[in-house]
Amino acid sequence: MMNKLITTFKKILLGMIVLLALSCKKEEAPINLTLETNGNTIMVYLSGKPSYSILTEALEITKLSQTLRIYGTMTLFAPTNEAFEKYFKRKGIANISEVNPDTLRNLLKYHIYNEKYMSSLFVQGSLPTVTVNGAFIKFDISKGLRQTILNGTAKIVTLDIPAANGVLHAIDDVLEPSPLTMYDWLRTQPDYSIMLEAFEKTGNAALLLKNVEYDPNTIVYGKPAIKWRTIFLEPDAVLKKENITSFEALAARFSQNYNTTKNYADPTDSLNVFVRYHTLEQKYFISDFTDTYLESASKNNFLVFSTTGGLSVNKHIVESLSGTDTVRTEVKVGVNLDRSNIITKNGIINSVNALIQTYTVKPVAVKVLFAGLPSERGLKLPNGTVSTFIAQFPLMGNNPEAQKIIPWLKWGYSTGFVPTAPTNSAFAGDNVVLLSSGTAGYWYELTTKLVFKGEYDIYVNYVGLRRGSAVTNAIFTWDGQQLGDITNLADAKDAFGNVVAGGIDNIYRRKLGTVVLPINSTHVMRIDGIANNVTSWYSMELVPVRN
Structure with a gap:
């Protein structure tokens, strides 16, 4: 017991040392650290490889080498010597000694995560945490993990090099954090001049584009985290198609369409609302989006x-009359992928191919996955390490405290049973959730995001392991109100007479009922299993009722 306490204390102490080493300036870096340094640490590995000699020298100059010698769970994206030679050529310098030490330190910190990320945790977009300098790296894994591209320029040439204090991934170029805010970047892009002027004249350039805000409730390496934003912008050429060739024309367009105060800085002015409607108050890479809706910086207006x-x-769909016929036309604003995912110091910029206008949203379909969206499954644990929902679900048991890091799902069951790791099912090749075969007295609570008011049919999708051969009863409730009678999940038809078994005999899509939602709000669907559990759960769907 005493040895275990000593080991735990050492880990806590060393975690504090790592934090200090990464957040202090070089002259403040800790020295003479000897705990847990005898293994093949990241720094030991680099020092023994001539192909990383420039990186090794840079880490020594900045004192970050001391951090990479001590105990921890870190990730280093390690530029090779050839990568540094590319960087020197871009900067017009001969060697690493010509780089300003503070600039070099910030540059290297952009290559380090204080969490261990094996390639199996890479996702399209970005990792769930920031690098040590507080910025994100953009990951492109569309061609496979072995061809991962970082920030559109650096290719990973070697994956998953193990070390005693984390993992390395070798890259063929040096990553450079953007020094520009969204405002700075747009000022270098003349083809966004009209929208940039609109942000300026409404006061939103200072509020949304220039400002680097910090979230006091999210502390990263001892400092509040940057509050990132995402914007969607029309280039001048797109506005020209709408006969908008200047800021004045844009202002006139929206003073005709909506009520206007003529005070563009007034948040209630129609032009101001239009501008803020282009902004999301969170970070989203293109790959992070699903079929969803998000509130814009123009409150109560959703994209x-x-x-x-x-x-x-x-x-x-817009309906119009052509003579006596009703014509239904699909209207949408496309995203220009080749001009999107622009990373700046305080947000991400995307380009669109049509005018984005506010409109009154109607009920839209909502799907909530029991295993969460792929973008939600990366978890940061209370001890600071990273994991996934897939890995943690079977470890959390009946512990409500442990389940707090899963915002969309809660669960419980009779004592003595253990959750089963979520497995890949025939549902679009995605994961289903099962507490354990034979569990009685289980329950789930699945929380939706905000749902628009309206009338919806509720469906559940699941895998019934023994169709027709076992009674697997459950009760469903919606915001505390029971939906129908007790349901036998093995029945081949639902209460409305629909055949619910799919082409694969044990896959079900069952209608539970219809609800009318009077306001925009979040909701909770609960499942109480009152017989043996032989069911793996995939999703809950809300489908708008079309009148």
Whole structure:
């Protein structure tokens, strides 16, 4: 017991030392650290490889070498000598000694995570945490992990090099954090001049583009984290198609369409609302979007996203009359992928191919996955390490405290049973959730995001392991109100007479009922299993009722 306490104390102490080493300036870096340094640490590995001699020298200059010698769970994206030679050529310098030490330290910190990320945790977009300098790296794994591209320029040439204090991935170029805010970047892009002027004249350039805000509730390496934003912008050429060739024309357009105060800085002015409607108050890479809707910086105005046929915004049907016939036309704003995912110091910039206008949203379909969206499954544990929902679900048991890091799902069951690791099912090749075969007295609570008011049919999708051969009863409730009678999940038809078994005999899509939601709000669906559990759960769907 005493040895275990000593080991735990050493880990806590060393975690504090790592934090200090990464956050202090070089003259403040800790020295003579000897705990847990005898293994093949990241720094020991680099020092023994001539192909990393420039990186080794840079780490020694900045004193970050001491951090990479001590105990921890770190990740280093390690530029090779050839990578540094590319960097020197870009900067017009001969060697590492010509780089300003503070600039070099910040540059190297952009290559380090204080969490261990094996390639199996890479995702399209970005990792769930920031690098040690507080910025994100953009990951492109569309061609496979072995061809991962970082920030559109650096290719990973060797994956998953193990070390006693983490992992290394070798890269063929030096990563450079953007020094520009969204405002700075747009000022270098003359083809966004009209929208930039609109942000300036409404006061939103200072509020949303220039400002580097910090979140006091999220502390990263001893400092508040940057509050990132995402914007979608029309280039001048797109506005020209709408006969908008200047800021004045844009202002006139929206003073005609909506009520205007003529005081563009007034948050209630129609032009101001239009400008803020282009902004999300969170970080989203293109790959992070699903078929979803998100509230814009113009409060109570939502952007609706669709991924069918490529990412688009506010796709909807407009009805018009042609003689006596009703013509239904699909309207949407497409996203220009080749001009999107622009990383700046305080946000991400995306380009669109049509005018984004506010409109009154109608109920849209909502799907909530029991295993969470792929973008939600990366978890940061209370001890600071990173993991995934897939790995943690079977470890959390009945512990409500442990489940707090899973915002969309809560669960419980009779004592003595153990959750089963989520497994890949025939549902679009995605994961299903099972507490354990034979568990009685289990329950789940699945929380939706904000749902638009309206009338919806509720469906559940699941895998029934023994169709027709076992009674697997459950009770469903919606915000505390029971949906129908006790349901036998093995029945081949639902209470409405629909055949629910799919082409694969044990896959079900069952309608539970219809609800009318009077306001925009979040909701909770609960499942109480009152017989042996032989069911793996995939999703809950809300489908708008079309009148």
